[in-house]
Each structure stands twice: as structure tokens, then as C-alpha cells.
Amino acid sequence: MEMQEIRKRARELTKGSCRVCSVCDGRVCAGEVPGMGGAGTGAAFMNNVKALAAVRFNTRLIHNVRHPRMETEILGLKLALPLLIGPIGGISFNLGQAMGEADYQREIMAGAAAGSIVAGLPDSAPPEVLETSLACAREHNGLGIPFIKPWGFEELEQKIEMCAQAGCRVIGSDFDSIGLITLRKMNRPAYAKDSEELRRIVEASHRRDMRFIVKGVMGLEDALACLEAGVDGIVVSNHGGRVLDFTPGAAEVLPRIAESVKGRMAIIADGGVRTGVDILKLLALGADCAMIGRPFAIAAIGGGREGVALHIQTYKDQLEQAMIMTGCQDVNQAGKHLLFQ
Numbered sequence: 394m395e396m397q398e399i400r401k402r403a404r405e406l407t408k409g410s411c412r413v414c415s416v417c418d419g420r421v422c423a424g425e426v427p428g429m430g431g432a433g434t435g436a437a438f439m440n441n442v443k444a445l446a447a448v449r450f451n452t453r454l455i456h457n458v459r460h461p462r463m464e465t466e467i468l469g470l471k472l473a474l475p476l477l478i479g480p481i482g483g484i485s486f487n488l489g490q491a492m493g494e495a496d497y498q499r500e501i502m503a504g505a506a507a508g509s510i511v512a513g514l515p516d517s518a519p520p521e522v523l524e525t526s527l528a529c530a531r532e533h534n535g536l537g538i539p540f541i542k543p544w545g546f547e548e549l550e551q552k553i554e555m556c557a558q559a560g561c562r563v564i565g566s567d568f569d570s571i572g573l574i575t576l577r578k579m580n581r582p583a584y585a586k587d588s589e590e591l592r593r594i595v596e597a598s599h600r601r602d603m604r605f606i607v608k609g610v611m612g613l614e615d616a617l618a619c620l621e622a623g624v625d626g627i628v629v630s631n632h633g634g635r636v637l638d639f640t641p642g643a644a645e646v647l648p649r650i651a652e653s654v655k656g657r658m659a660i661i662a663d664g665g666v667r668t669g670v671d672i673l674k675l676l677a678l679g680a681d682c683a684m685i686g687r688p689f690a691i692a693a694i695g696g697g698r699e700g701v702a703l704h705i706q707t708y709k710d711q712l713e714q715a716m717i718m719t720g721c722q723d724v725n726q727a728g729k730h731l732l733f734q
């Protein structure tokens with residue numbers, strides 16, 4: 394299966410919801426939420442891509458790095474490279490019903506397993522979405538990270554229990570989905586949580602032997618509040634620019650956050666990552682692991698699990714090449730020294 398064939402098929406099947414642009418940067422789909430775009434002017438989505446494009450490397454050629462180490466472990470999960478697949482929900486209303494929700498999650502999970510990485514799984518207003526996610530997680534021995542919406546505590550605790558029953562070891566909540574227009578349209582808005590509520594959510598997860606991560610952190614204050622509440626990891630993310638227009642790109646805010654919390658909890662970052670070279674950029678800026686959203690949706694729709702696995706292999710090859718060119722022996726040793734500043 395060729396990349397071009399996957400992209401052509403995805404373009405046809407999404408029926409205009411995703412134009413599968415040569416560079417997926419949010420310009421053509423600006424404002425298309427529901428859809429694949431960023432909110433409003435699309436500035437937050439575009440800022441993700443621009444912020445990464447502005448990061449430059451130092452070339453290093455005199456060294457003995459021949460087979461750089463890409464494997465890593467994050468939150469107890471072993472990964473062939475520091476990459477997670479971002480949770481994507483609402484295939485019916487975001488992606489022109491290109492695939493059934495269950496088929497989509499199944500192909501993503503199988504592709505992730507083939508590439509020895511782990512996928513995020515969505516939750517949404519209709520209960521079937523989390524049920525489908527957890528059925529997939531169960532098929533893969535709990536190796537998937539469900540991201541529950543920040544509902545009221547009772548519903549959250551019930552869903553945390555469902556994740557535990559499915560054998561999940563890590564769960565998360567996309568706290569930034571309080572800005573999602575799609576939830577408001579379904580008359581099921583989610584709510585912000587204060588520190589005490591966050592602590593209760595963390596405790597409910599830990600009681601069930603699951604680690605808990607917060608997705609959508611874009612500032613140091615929230616990162617420190619997560620740390621204080623006992624959160625195990627954060628995803629530095631603006632939800633692919635879908636929840637608030639005019640936020641900076643994730644790569645812009647990441648260094649300040651990493652400076653304070655690195656090593657004290659896991660740092661995952663996403664938004665605009667399009668190559669293995671971008672993965673190395675996020676690691677150099679302070680992330681422990683990168684996450685990719687839209688390109689994997691295109692891969693799954695256009696090529697199923699094989700398409701997903703092919704994408705993972707491509708990112709891995711690109712990452713390896715970038716590590717050799719920057720003299721980086723181990724993904725866990727990537728840091729600011731790799732960057733031209």
C-alpha cells in the first residue's frame with residue numbers, strides 16, 4: 394500500500410470533510426468544526442504548525458550514533474517510538490461518515506498495535522462512543538488510553554469504573570473539551586473542574602490502579618495545578634486548535650511548562666506534528682512523547698490498519714534519520730542542545 398493511494402482514498406471517502414491537503418496546516422479547513430478544521434479563523438490550528446516550523450536543528454556529524462534508540466516507556470506503556478495516536482471522535486459528523494465509529498477505532502487500535510505504539514480513544518455525548526472505545530481497549534488487553542470528557546463527577550466516576558473494567562492502565566480527560574462547539578450542539582456541554590474536583594478524579598483513578606492524565610494544558614498555571622493534584626501526566630495541546638481561536642501553538646508554550654514540571658510527571662505534546670522530524674522537535678523542547686491526530690485519521694480512513702502501521706513506520710524512519718543527523722543516541726536524551734537558538 395502506497396501513501397499516495399491512502400491519501401486519494403481518504404479524500405474520496407471523506408467527501409470534502411477533509412481535503413487531504415499536501416500540508417495539513419488548517420488553512421483550507423479554517424472554521425470547520427464540526428469537520429476537520431480549527432475553530433473560528435483557524436489561527437490556533439495554524440499556530441501549531443507554524444510554531445513547529447520555526448524550530449530548527451543543529452546538525453552534528455562527528456559522532457558514533459548509528460542506530461539511535463527510539464524505544465521509550467511512558468506512564469508504564471512501552472512504545473517503539475515516543476508517539477501516541479490522538480483520540481478522534483465523531484467520525485460521522487467530523488469526517489463525512491467515511492467510516493463507522495467502531496470500525497474507525499478498531500483500525501486505529503490494530504494499526505497502533507502493529508506499530509507497537511498506543512492509541513488514545515474518544516468519549517462523547519452518545520454513550521456508544523465510550524462503549525466502542527472500551528470494547529476496542531478490551532480486545533487489546535487494555536492497551537489504549539480512553540479520554541473521558543469532563544462531565545459531572547458522578548458520571549465521570551461511573552466512566553472511570555468502566556475503563557478499569559476494560560483493563561485500561563492509563564486514562565485521561567480532555568479538559569479543554571469544555572470549549573467544544575460540537576458538545577454544545579448536542580446539548581451536552583462539559584464543565585471546568587477546580588483543583589478539589591481534579592484531586593477527586595485522580596483519586597478515583599488511582600483507587601482503580603489507573604494513571605490519570607489531563608489533556609489540553611497550555612499554560613504553566615494549569616500544569617502546576619495538575620502536579621499539585623497528583624495527576625500523572627499532561628498533554629500539552631490546544632485540541633488541534635478546535636476549542637479556542639487564537640491560542641499559541643503547543644510548541645510555543647511547551648518549553649516553559651517543561652522547565653518546571655519535567656521529570657515530575659509525564660509530558661506529552663501534540664498539535665501540527667506531521668513528521669518524525671517534528672517528533673524530535675517536541676522532544677527537544679521538553680516533551681517525553683508526541684501525539685498525532687489528523688494524519689492518523691487520514692491513514693485509517695484511506696488505508697485501514699495497514700495505513701496506520703505504514704504511517705508509524707514512516708515517522709519512525711524519519712525520526713531515526715533526524716536523530717542521526719543531530720547526533721542524538723537516545724530519545725530520552727533529546728533536549729535543547731539539539732536546537733539552533
Ligand SMILES: Cc1cc2nc3c(=O)[nH]c(=O)nc-3n(C[C@H](O)[C@H](O)[C@H](O)COP(=O)(O)O)c2cc1C
Binds near residue numbers: 429479480
Ligand atoms: C475531528 C477531530 C476529532 C477529535 N476528537 C477528539 C476527542 O474526542 N477527544 C480528544 O481528546 N481530542 C480529540 N481531538 C483532538 C486530537 O486528539 C489531537 O489533540 C489533535 O488532533 C492534535 O492535532 P493534529 O491533528 O494537528 O495532530 C480531535 C481532533 C479532530 C481533528
